[in-house]
Amino acid sequence: MTERAANRFAGSRAKKFLSYYRPYRGLLLADLLSAVVISAAALLLPVCTNFITKNLLATKGAPGALDRIYALGVAMLALVALQALCTLFVDYQGHVMGAKMERDMRRELFEHYQKLSFSFYDRQRTGQLMARITNDLLSLAELYHHGPEHLAIASLELIGVLIILAHIDRALTLMVLCFLPVMFVFALHFSRRMIAALRLSKDRIGDINARVEDSLVGIRVVKSFTNEAFEAARFNYENDRFLASRSEGYQSEAWFSGGMAAFTQLITIAVIVFGATGIARRSLDLADLLTFLMCVAVLVDPIHRLVNFARLYQEGSTGFDRFFEMLQIEPDMPDQAGAAELTHVRGDITFRNVSFRYADDSPLVLKNLSLEMKAGEFVALVGASGVGKTTLCSLIPRFYDATEGDILIDGRNVREVRPQSLRQNIGIVQQDVYLFAGTVAENLRYGKPDAIIDEIIEAAKMAHAHDFIMALPNGYDTEIGERGLKLSGGQKQRLSIARVFLKNPPILIFDEATSALDNESERAVQESLHRLARNRTTLVIAHRLSTVRNAGRILVLSEDGIAEEGTHSELVSSGGAYARLYNTQASI
Structure with missing residues (x-):
């Protein structure tokens, strides 16, 4: 495939991927607005904590300080309640949206199957076709739902946290930023390995479906020839191949998740050590370090969301590739332009x-x-x-x-x-x-x-x-x-x-x-x-x-x-x- 053809294919693939959001634009917008509220609430809580510890607690005995602390406490509870309601909406309505899109894609693929000719089915295995319309689309539904939500929340929280951290201590913020490129390169390497492993495992589960379908449909022949052990051996061969493909994928996923968790802990330790050093040198006070640590805790959420998005993207993208490849197959006998209806047939x-x-x-x-x-x-x-x-x-x-x-x-x-x-x-x-x-x-x-x-x-x-x-x-x-x-x-x-x-x-x-x-x-x-x-x-x-x-x-x-x-x-x-x-x- 030439570079121009590859770009055209990628463009049509992306356009097709996004087209399934079109009927649910209102629900998608509500989902993203809820994600903004969730992100804002997560960012405002450390800010409120910083205001209480740095401003109100610093003025002991000031008139009205206790009332202001209570008022901020009520406001923080309201933020938590609002965040919980928006999270509930995102979890429920977002999943419903993903399920509806999965339904639409399954319907489109099934109707496409109906259009394909006998010669297509002569070359295909039923189990592989079933895998594309079931397993592949299940992972796609998760990507369609969680993808925009994770990207929106992660982006807003990451940008917001870095702004807050830079306002508190720029040097400490730059140290945190130094971790991010290394984390990105690490994530990119293992995500590519996961893509290859996931694609292979989807092919392997299709082979298992084909083996099971073939054996169960012909169960009377299997039993009449007493070939149960032979069929079990053939199934075990496909099952072991699937295990091998999943093992490779799990290995990459373990490195990916474990590495990202380790980077997060390293960031927390670095903040504690260098933040404590700043307090000792009087360039940072305890209230700011407490806020900094809370923000680092908030920073963990977008990192986890990005990690989860990367996993969903690997699974969903692989599934969409297989789905899109099938839709690209043109019927061998399409209607000719201007094809007419055959009516009043005599029978010659x-x-x-x-x-x-x-x-x-x-x-x-x-x-x-x-x-x-x-x-x-x-x-x-x-x-x-x-x-x-x-x-x-x-x-x-x-x-x-x-x-x-x-x-x-x-x-x-x-x-x-x-x-x-x-x-x-x-x-x-x-x-x-x-x-x-x-x-x-x-x-x-x-x-x-x-x-x-x-x-x-x-x-x-x-x-x-x-x-x-x-x-x-x-x-x-x-x-x-x-x-x-x-x-x-x-x-x-x-x-x-x-x-x-x-x-x-x-x-x-x-x-x-x-x-x-x-x-x-x-x-x-x-x-x-x-x-x-x-x-x-x-x-x-x-x-x-x-x-x-x-x-x-x-x-x-x-x-x-x-x-x-x-x-x-x-x-x-x-x-x-x-x-x-x-x-x-x-x-x-």
Whole structure:
């Protein structure tokens, strides 16, 4: 990255970081005003003490001195009360502000995740993505809240204390100032070490999340192969790597915190020794030394706040870098300028010299494929595993973009329409059924969010799912567990089909839609599928050739493209690849 590009990136990053304060400017201003009051109260207390010890106590027996001492005592109590109220406001409302900003960022990142294409998720691990939307943003919320507060209070107290100290004794103040550059260099060195360690530890916790997610999702496979010990070993490896990264971070943090505390104690000792020397030489009186020590005690607070800010900055900045990097990733298939809505779809589908590969360095899955499907046509796609049947179906709704060539719906290039409007007109039942945690009705309503219960029941009946649903403990209100684990494979498949029935799109894609069904259920669903397919363009991928015998056209896909096409009887009589495949299945 060039220097100009790096500066531009840093500028956009800073602008993005500050933009999250915009909706909460009023709350931020109130927080900073409270910080000013907290700082002023902390500075006024030593001043009041100095006035009492140097002015009022020095005039023993002066009329009204006792009353003035009591009055100043009441004023100091009022300052403490005001400081406590402002601290309460900062702690509560400041944290609320930070939490709201964290919510806004989490929402933005989640919505960004939704925009990214399948190819992005092919390259990512779910655990890492989860870490960026959880752990990283938690540390950011603390930085957003405490950052302005710590900087404001620390700056005001530091400047105010130094002014008060200089007024009391300039030589002693210069001695205190001599410590500050050394403290700054020390803090800068170890803060850089903490940044590197924190960045590494965030990557490591993402790896742990990915390991846990992978193992728990596949827990049935783990147990069936009795590989619990193997999974534990893999987890322990990631866990130990995380410990190593945290240990390095804790070491730097210990040096940082311990060193800053030691510098603070050195300043206090130096003030006591040289202040006592000043009293002995009569260049400083006891009242001023007492005030000086109180101010040094106040000076400890901004130092601690700056130390805490440095820690929060390391954690929050690292988290924001990972957050910002993710937002910088552009969707692989953004809407083109002037992309139109796809409406009144008839269902004509055309592949025109389409080639596709998943990555630049991977082989072509489809090569120079041309295909036409007329509106309302029922087309079956068969062939050996790995020849690109599922890939072909994934190109129609633009889950991936064709590497070369064009795909058209009703004569319109799919790249020229908004993906959302394209997918609203396509119903898909995928080979791998996915159901969400929740009730049966909630999962079916995913096909049509505003559907009423009567529509849901009708869709379930069309998919021959109503009877088994009613046999569940709570019918349509039955919780089906994460990923539908409480249901059988056939039941899950029928629910996914019912979901598409409810969507009722003009184009249907069934990728092994009946693969998990027994013969009786398969026949029932086939009947419903054929009812739904009337007057709709339907593309069916099937390994069981018995499920596509009644298709209007069967395409046999091979590594070289479409090897054969025709009806079932035509392809069987021709004695080609389809006939060999059919005869093989019939003999089993």
